Amino acid sequence: MDNIAGKKSSLSIATHLSVLALVLIWLIPTVGLLVSSFRDRDQISASGWWQAPFSVELTFRTAAGGDAAQIDGDWVLSGNIFDDPELQETFGSGAGQVTAFSVSAFDPRAAVAGTEIETRDGAMLTVNPDGTYRLVSAEEPSGTQRIYFAAKTPPQFTLANYRQVLTADNMDRAFINTMTVTIPATIIPILIAAFAAYALAWMDFPGRGWLIAAVVGLLVVPLQLALVPMLNFHNSIGVGQSFLGIWFAHTAFGMPLAVYLLRNYMVGLPRDIIESAKVDGATDFQVFTKIVLPLSLPALAAFSIFQFLWTWNDLLVAKVFLPSSDDAKVMTVKIADDLLGSRGGDWGILATAAFVSIAVPLVVFFTMQRFLVRGLLAGSVK
Amino acid sequence: MHPFLSGIVTILIGVGGCVAYFYFSNLVLDKVIFPAQGPRAGHNINRANQWRPWLFLFPAIFVLGLYLVYPVVGSFLRSLYNRAGDEFIGLGNYATLFGSEAFRQAFLNNLLWVIFVPAAATFFGLIAAQLTDRLSWGNIAKSLIFMPMAISFVGASLIWKFVYAVDGDIGLINAIRAALFGSEPVDVLQIPFWNNFFLMFILVWIQTGFCMVILSAALRGIPEETVEAAIIDGANPFQVFFKIKVPQIMPTIVVVWTTVTVLVLKVFDIVYAMTGGNFGTEILPSYMMSFMFRDDGRATAVAFVIMVVVLPVMVWNIVQARREMR
Structure with a gap:
């Protein structure tokens, strides 16, 4: 409509560019997390994730040893530092390139590759960019000479972080716990809410308007209010901090949105169908199960997605209503309390754990987006 | 029993129980209490239909009452x-709260959140909605901006921890600063006052898609x-947007x-x-969590302060809902 009457919008390019900028700002942090989770841990701390496709300069140490040969009165020890079996894994064959070297652990980049430096024993050491070295000394060398060097390593992508997070860090247990919390807490409220929504949408009784207003009001009651009284209540009826308790809590906390969303959708169903069914002698129960429920599937799907995302991503309710022992931790608690605390600096593990926890919601989001949008609109736009 | 198995059993019991409740209570109402036969059949049918809505509503009203209405009281x-719950101290907890520097700080920070986050999220959301409206790749762009909605607050915090990190090899902000200005890395989360905005932006990032x-x-x-009329009258695209479109969608913006x-008043995770x-x-929800399990008296006092802050929104929502129903 911006270009009617043959007036082409001159803002077109600006629009494209600003949307592109917005999308990039919104997308880049997540991409960073994803890339980081696949990178080798040494490389993560040596270069930014945006440099992941390029080689990274890391420092290594190796030892020059073996038999020295006597040439022109000097003892010469030569070889290639990349022949070290421990380094083979990082560099593969012939991929490494030395940039600097030294004989001191404190400053591995003291000398540029190709130059000559003096070791503590008075020998002269040269390391070339291709990894060949030459150690020349006046006396027969005893023992081995440590060489510290910096070399460009090829970019490395690995599943090691995932292996560690999923096996060693109890994240597998947390993943199952999250599923255990989420699935019942998503399914159980639906039926309860659907009946209530039908009553509020299509049955006439005194006080209906007030009940709908109450549901709207309860939508915004802060969860925090319920924490202390309900935990005390759970303790007094013997549920305590347990999965049973958190299922109850999530069912109740999701209820206002469920009733509100489903009622808004059901009210919009065509009146003729429902009234003609009633004229034909259908009871309310039949109208609900045979007509309204099947027609409301999109709204039911939308609410399920909301409730699924909300319970999967929840931290607050899980911290309060689940025991704090390790075998009952859900992923959000695990990440916020364990990994961020003790593993604050281990970026590879953090990125991987975060990605494991957001992977399922992202899949749900991208496959069910249509329903999600429809549900949002049913709730807010009249 | 493994929790996962008990989860499956709970689903079966929960769903089965619900179905059984609705079916049998309905059956009992129609066949036993008010049977639609005999001399008072017509009267009974009417009575049954008066009771049925409450039958349908009962489970929902029960959980709502127990978990959301009762806790307010x-x-x-x-x-x-007091802390142990055995001594009545009147408004003592509130007095202690309002006397403490930490609470005042949390309260003011929370005000900042309540002002900035909705404003920024709505603004970016409106801009994104308008710009992507007639774009050929608008749906892809929308979908990507909407994506953070699926990410947990904890996950989002971690994502942005990478962006904010002090280390120039991790943190994008410090890397860009170093590349452009050659400046020393700073920890943006420790800059007094402004660090709040870096935290708020995470929530803006999540909520913009929704808006x-x-x-x-x-x-x-x-x-x-x-819109056509405005264009024919010579309005430029900015005028069309701000003077024609925005006023018409004002109710939705509100x-x-x-x-x-x-939502802002619920989020403590970030x-x-x-x-x-x-x-x-510190903000109120996180301040409340610092008392949770330690001092129930003060935790509930903070929660109630949050409730009081939300109250105007709640009243306004209810008034709107009542008006729409008329």
Whole structure:
């Protein structure tokens, strides 16, 4: 409509560019997390994730040893530092390139590759960019000479972080716990809410308007209010901090949105169908199960997605209503309390754990987006 | 029994129980209490239909009452007692709260959140909705901006921890600063006052997609004639947007704004995961969690303060809902 009457919008390019900028700002942090989770841990701390496709300069140490040969009165020890079996894994064959070297652990980049430096024993050491070295000394060398060097390593992508997070860090247990919390807490409220929504949408009784207003009001009651009284209540009826308790809590906390969303959708169903069914002698129960429920599937799907995302991503309710022992931790608690605390600096593990926890919601989001949008609109736009 | 198995059993019991409740209670109402036969059949049918709505509503009203209505009263009563819960101290907890520097800080920070986050999220959402409206790749762009909605607050915090990190090889901000200005890395989460905005932006990042989706639908609902008429009268695109479109979708903007406002008052995860409330970033929900399990009296008092802050929004929502039903 911006270009009617043959007036082409001159803002077109600006629009494209600003949307592109917005999308990039919104997308880049997540991409960073994803890339980081696949990178080798040494490389993560040596270069930014945006440099992941390029080689990274890391420092290594190796030892020059073996038999020295006597040439022109000097003892010469030569070889290639990349022949070290421990380094083979990082560099593969012939991929490494030395940039600097030294004989001191404190400053591995003291000398540029190709130059000559003096070791503590008075020998002269040269390391070339291709990894060949030459150690020349006046006396027969005893023992081995440590060489510290910096070399460009090829970019490395690995599943090691995932292996560690999923096996060693109890994240597998947390993943199952999250599923255990989420699935019942998503399914159980639906039926309860659907009946209530039908009553509020299509049955006439005194006080209906007030009940709908109450549901709207309860939508915004802060969860925090319920924490202390309900935990005390759970303790007094013997549920305590347990999965049973958190299922109850999530069912109740999701209820206002469920009733509100489903009622808004059901009210919009065509009146003729429902009234003609009633004229034909259908009871309310039949109208609900045979007509309204099947027609409301999109709204039911939308609410399920909301409730699924909300319970999967929840931290607050899980911290309060689940025991704090390790075998009952859900992923959000695990990440916020364990990994961020003790593993604050281990970026590879953090990125991987975060990605494991957001992977399922992202899949749900991208496959069910249509329903999600429809549900949002049913709730807010009249 | 493994929790996962008990989860499956709970699903079966829960769903089965619900179905059984609705079916049998309905059956009992129609066949036993008010049978639709005999001399009073007509009367009974009417009576049964009067009772049925409450049958349908009962489970929902029960859980709502227990978990959301009772706690409003329960929390308030509990907040009038001391830490152990055995001594009535009146408004003592509130007096202690308002006397403490930490609470005032949390309260002011929270005000900042309530003002900035909904405003920024609605603004970006509106911009994104308008710009993507007629773009060939608009749906892809929308979908990507909407994506953070699926990510947990903890996950989002971690994502942005990478961006904010001090280490120039991890943190994008410090890397860009170093590349452009050669400046020393700073920890943006420790800059007094402004660190709050870095935390708020995480929530803006999450919520913009929500605002965009709803506002985008509202923009599409605008009658085309009004826009056409404005263009024919010589309005430029900015005038069309600000003077024709925005006023028409104002009700939706208000709905979006209040929805985000209410959400802001629930989110404690971001502060908890990013700074733990240190460096002057405490907000009420995270302040409340610092008393949870330690001092129920004060925890409930903070929760009730949050409730009081939400109250105007709640009243406004109810008034709107009542008006729409008329």
